[in-house]
Amino acid sequence: MADRIYRNFIVDDRWKYMVDGLAVTLEITFFAVIIGIILGFVVAIIRSTYDKTGKLKILNFICNVYLTVIRGTPVVVQLMIIYFIIFGSSRDISKVLVGITAFGINSGAYVAEIVRSGIMSVDNGQFEAGRSLGFSYIQTMRYIILPQAFKNVLPALGNEFIVLLKETSVSGYIATQDLTKAADIIKSRSYDVYTPLLTVAAIYLILVMTFSKLLEIMERRLRSSER
Amino acid sequence: MSGNGILIQVQDLVKTFGESVHALNSVTADIRRGEVVCIIGPSGSGKSTFLRCLNRLEDPTGGHIIFDGVDLMDKKTNIDLHRQKMGMVFQHFNLFPNMSILKNMTLAPMKLQGKSKAEAEKEALALLERVGLADRAEAYPNQLSGGQKQRIAIVRALCMKPEVMLFDEPTSALDPEMVGEVLNVMKDLAKEHMTMVVVTHEMGFAREVADRVIFMAEGKIVEENTPEEIFTNPRTERLKNFLGKVI
Numbered sequence A: 001m002a003d004r005i006y007r008n009f010i011v012d013d014r015w016k017y018m019v020d021g022l023a024v025t026l027e028i029t030f031f032a033v034i035i036g037i038i039l040g041f042v043v044a045i046i047r048s049t050y051d052k053t054g055k056l057k058i059l060n061f062i063c064n065v066y067l068t069v070i071r072g073t074p075v076v077v078q079l080m081i082i083y084f085i086i087f088g089s090s091r092d093i094s095k096v097l098v099g100i101t102a103f104g105i106n107s108g109a110y111v112a113e114i115v116r117s118g119i120m121s122v123d124n125g126q127f128e129a130g131r132s133l134g135f136s137y138i139q140t141m142r143y144i145i146l147p148q149a150f151k152n153v154l155p156a157l158g159n160e161f162i163v164l165l166k167e168t169s170v171s172g173y174i175a176t177q178d179l180t181k182a183a184d185i186i187k188s189r190s191y192d193v194y195t196p197l198l199t200v201a202a203i204y205l206i207l208v209m210t211f212s213k214l215l216e217i218m219e220r221r222l223r224s225s226e227r
Numbered sequence B: 001m002s003g004n005g006i007l008i009q010v011q012d013l014v015k016t017f018g019e020s021v022h023a024l025n026s027v028t029a030d031i032r033r034g035e036v037v038c039i040i041g042p043s044g045s046g047k048s049t050f051l052r053c054l055n056r057l058e059d060p061t062g063g064h065i066i067f068d069g070v071d072l073m074d075k076k077t078n079i080d081l082h083r084q085k086m087g088m089v090f091q092h093f094n095l096f097p098n099m100s101i102l103k104n105m106t107l108a109p110m111k112l113q114g115k116s117k118a119e120a121e122k123e124a125l126a127l128l129e130r131v132g133l134a135d136r137a138e139a140y141p142n143q144l145s146g147g148q149k150q151r152i153a154i155v156r157a158l159c160m161k162p163e164v165m166l167f168d169e170p171t172s173a174l175d176p177e178m179v180g181e182v183l184n185v186m187k188d189l190a191k192e193h194m195t196m197v198v199v200t201h202e203m204g205f206a207r208e209v210a211d212r213v214i215f216m217a218e219g220k221i222v223e224e225n226t227p228e229e230i231f232t233n234p235r236t237e238r239l240k241n242f243l244g245k246v247i
């Protein structure tokens, strides 16, 4: 046991791969979540505006293409296309940045459908009440519909971000040194497959459980404001 | 143009849904300032559609709605601005469930009229006092009874200081024992000369409070008169028939 720890983590400061990898995984996930939320909300608002009013026809079409392509292809393929084709000519681009872009764009498509279902789940009477008070379409969305939609879909959104965190583990396909890649590197030097892989699995598990707990608390707090 | 005391002038209003549903067939009517107009008629006769066209919650297919001298059908008219002056009360209350009663009432005055929180809350509390619900200011909608919700919905609209109040069957979703408390609030409003357009099945209320009653059937105004004449001296078979069924 002590020997395994020594070979995998102590020699040559190999633990640093883990720490650095964890930082990269968290960095990619964090910024991808932000891009995903922004993109997702924008797409959801465009799509539900089209559904409700028939306006924004062209934007709605573009959104549909985006959703179909992103949800119809594997995220690893998207990641590689963005790295090798879209940024192919500028090879000195930061791989972390490519990862953030790819996972953010990918996540945006799933967030969009979650948020749209949330908007649609808010009773149309809420919309009419807002408009009848004099709120514009956008103001009604912002002050009345979206807060309720957000509350309705918080569990689904949380789940999406847990999926995203785990999906970043394919970053190694473009040689990003994330947490999973760190295990890979250590294993190739220590000639021990068990310790690095199980350690990384445990770290993912702890991250996911912590995140789930935080979400649960947040949900409860949001719900208690309604009783 | 708002002379003659006319607040809303409806001219040849037409509304069709799709190809075949003619909800309104060229309806013409005036709503005068300070007047209470009750709209009665069988279900599906276009009462709600008429009311909802007044603030363009429903987009009319044709005709004109002149409110305060401004044609609401004109593309250049900022409808949001005019809706602030037209309060609306719905059958199903439509309170915002994620906000406290006070927040329900102060949101629009603060965001749309630039009132400070303190000012908006002071006005909201005064209105709550008037409808006997001041102690529920911090409650949430699902903690209230239907009658209380509807009274809140009325004062929420009043917070914007509207020039007219539009009611679409405000008591139809209520248990019978709660109808009175809502009608009383509406009667008080009428006494203060609020202009009101009320779609209702409460014939007693129409008879007692209305200055004028409009009877609609099949998307048209069939009879329009004082409540006295409508209820004791109906002229058309249609109205006689309708009254025979509901009274």
Ligand SMILES: Nc1ncnc2c1ncn2[C@@H]1O[C@H](COP(=O)(O)OP(=O)(O)O)[C@@H](O)[C@H]1O
Pocket (backbone or CB within 6 Å): B017, B021, B022, B023, B041, B042, B043, B044, B045, B046, B047, B048, B049, B050
């Ligand atoms: N959104 C809608 N889509 C299609 N038809 C509608 C819609 N709203 C109302 N209608 C139709 O228009 C007619 C008038 O409806 P409405 O104004 O609700 O009547 P009332 O309020 O007098 O019961 C009815 O035939 C109804 O089915």
Ligand SMILES: [Mg+2]
Pocket (backbone or CB within 6 Å): B047, B048, B049, B169
């Ligand atoms: Mg109706």
